[in-house]
Amino acid sequence: MKKLLYTFDTDPIPSVFDSVVAYDGGADHVTQLSGINVDNCVGLVEGAIYTRAPKNKKNTAIFIGGSDLIAGQNLFQAVHEQFFQNFRVSLMLDSNGCNTTAAAGVALLNQATSLKGKTAVVLAGTGPVGQRAAVLLAISGASVRLTSRRQSRSVEACDEMMERFGVELTPMLARDTDTTTAALDGAHVVFGAAKSGIQLLTASQWQNHPTLELIADVGTSQVLAFEGINVMDKNTKRFDKIVFGGIGIGALKLKLHRACIAKLFESNDQTLDTEAIYKIAQQMT
Numbered sequence: 001m002k003k004l005l006y007t008f009d010t011d012p013i014p015s016v017f018d019s020v021v022a023y024d025g026g027a028d029h030v031t032q033l034s035g036i037n038v039d040n041c042v043g044l045v046e047g048a049i050y051t052r053a054p055k056n057k058k059n060t061a062i063f064i065g066g067s068d069l070i071a072g073q074n075l076f077q078a079v080h081e082q083f084f085q086n087f088r089v090s091l092m093l094d095s096n097g098c099n100t101t102a103a104a105g106v107a108l109l110n111q112a113t114s115l116k117g118k119t120a121v122v123l124a125g126t127g128p129v130g131q132r133a134a135v136l137l138a139i140s141g142a143s144v145r146l147t148s149r150r151q152s153r154s155v156e157a158c159d160e161m162m163e164r165f166g167v168e169l170t171p172m173l174a175r176d177t178d179t180t181t182a183a184l185d186g187a188h189v190v191f192g193a194a195k196s197g198i199q200l201l202t203a204s205q206w207q208n209h210p211t212l213e214l215i216a217d218v219g220t221s222q223v224l225a226f227e228g229i230n231v232m233d234k235n236t237k238r239f240d241k242i243v244f245g246g247i248g249i250g251a252l253k254l255k256l257h258r259a260c261i262a263k264l265f266e267s268n269d270q271t272l273d274t275e276a277i278y279k280i281a282q283q284m285t
Helices: 015-026 044-048 055-059 070-079 094-114 128-139 152-163 177-184 203-207 246-264 274-284
Strands: 004-009 029-033 058-064 089-093 120-122 143-148 170-173 189-192 214-217 234-238 241-244
Touching: 004 015, 004 044, 015 029, 015 058, 015 214, 015 234, 015 246, 029 089, 029 128, 055 058, 055 177, 055 241, 058 070, 058 094, 058 214, 058 246, 070 089, 070 094, 089 246, 094 234, 094 241, 094 246, 094 274, 120 128, 120 177, 128 152, 128 189, 128 274, 143 152, 143 177, 152 214, 170 177, 246 274
Parallel strands: 004 029, 004 058, 058 089, 120 143, 120 189, 143 170, 189 214, 214 241
Antiparallel strands: 234 241
């Protein structure tokens, strides 16, 4: 029986990236549906959960993607609410690659050295990857500062993460050199989650920092968030700090994404969100 993956994409145009990784992860056929939301998903879910016998339901799965994390979270919840008894299929959320990217980055940091008791700063932390990275750093035992260019947005994101995951994050402003320096004061870990082409730190800001030990930047554009690192860095020693660049993290992210797709077809009751995906990443490292 063929393994069928349905991608519910919240964007008007579905992701090519998600399609390629779905096939590489073991799906026999991928059906990409765009513009999916809480109002139009019910019939689609019913088609997935009623059409195969219980022993064969593991061969159908749903992946939720798109660029909007809030829309993805809401859709994830709406889909899950349609399941009952054994009328369900496995389900994964990875809007904007937030869960797999954050899980890969934090797992690599935690492999390099224990994060327990460390002070970690997530710069540009209110986006999808930044929020999930902050949560996973906190789950790993770090004291986490989540920054934004707007203090109100940082506070809002921290409140949302507390409500959803039960983790306490410290909201901080990082808008210019002075506020970024203040956010990094005494920090051991810095995780960059900026949009492509936005620089967050100059070379001197991290190279000369007296307490920083671990540096991670998920960006892969020509202008990196952290000046002076290399996109290929993976557990690379620079200025007495361990550095991870976007492709260094991305290699594990792709392996993790494929592994999660494969896991969806092991049974019909897999629910892969942030914490479950992080556990898989930890096993892989």
